[in-house]
Amino acid sequence: MNIFVGCSSRDTDNKEYNKLAEDIGKFIVNEKHNFVFGGCGTGLMGKIYSVVSKSHDSKIIVTIAEAYKKQLEDISYDEFYISDTVNERKDCFIKKSDVMIFIPGGIGTVDEILTAIETKRSGQHNSPIIIININHYFDNLLNMFEQIYDENFADSKNKELYNVVDSLDEAIKYLS
Numbered sequence: 001m002n003i004f005v006g007c008s009s010r011d012t013d014n015k016e017y018n019k020l021a022e023d024i025g026k027f028i029v030n031e032k033h034n035f036v037f038g039g040c041g042t043g044l045m046g047k048i049y050s051v052v053s054k055s056h057d058s059k060i061i062v063t064i065a066e067a068y069k070k071q072l073e074d075i076s077y078d079e080f081y082i083s084d085t086v087n088e089r090k091d092c093f094i095k096k097s098d099v100m101i102f103i104p105g106g107i108g109t110v111d112e113i114l115t116a117i118e119t120k121r122s123g124q125h126n127s128p129i130i131i132i133n134i135n136h137y138f139d140n141l142l143n144m145f146e147q148i149y150d151e152n153f154a155d156s157k158n159k160e161l162y163n164v165v166d167s168l169d170e171a172i173k174y175l176s
Helices: 014-032 043-052 066-074 088-098 107-121 139-148 156-161 168-175
Strands: 002-006 034-037 062-065 079-083 097-104 127-133 162-163
Touching: 002 014, 002 088, 002 107, 014 034, 014 043, 014 168, 034 043, 034 088, 062 066, 062 088, 066 079, 079 088, 088 107, 097 107, 107 127, 107 156, 127 168, 139 156, 162 168
Parallel strands: 002 034, 002 097, 034 062, 062 079, 097 127, 127 162
Antiparallel strands: none
């Protein structure tokens, strides 16, 4: 299974976020899945990459926009897809992924979450979308979704498009 993980490309001192990233890497390797990501060797992405890159059974699949290709200098990969734009890159990781998992990250991560949900809503894919809301990191985003539903700007049945969990264990259960 190809697992996309949307997350930070910047380093953090938060031990729980770093451990989550490493545990996701271990899950990918232990289950012989493949890691789809934005090709950055730093941040939470880098933590997952450092675990998966040591495996001979899991592929590393990079989807990257031309503007960020310089970050590829420090990593190796099995498959590589470069896109002219960030939007084309998102289309690529969605096509290459069987499941999309999101953990703490920045503006790019939030953009990826919204794109994953909207493209699923419009029928472009049917891959599971899992948001791991560790330490309530995504509470404000999820509250914004609730306000959108409450004020009838979107149907609350859109909640069925994604699954919010608090831990990797819950995400794994959901995938089972």
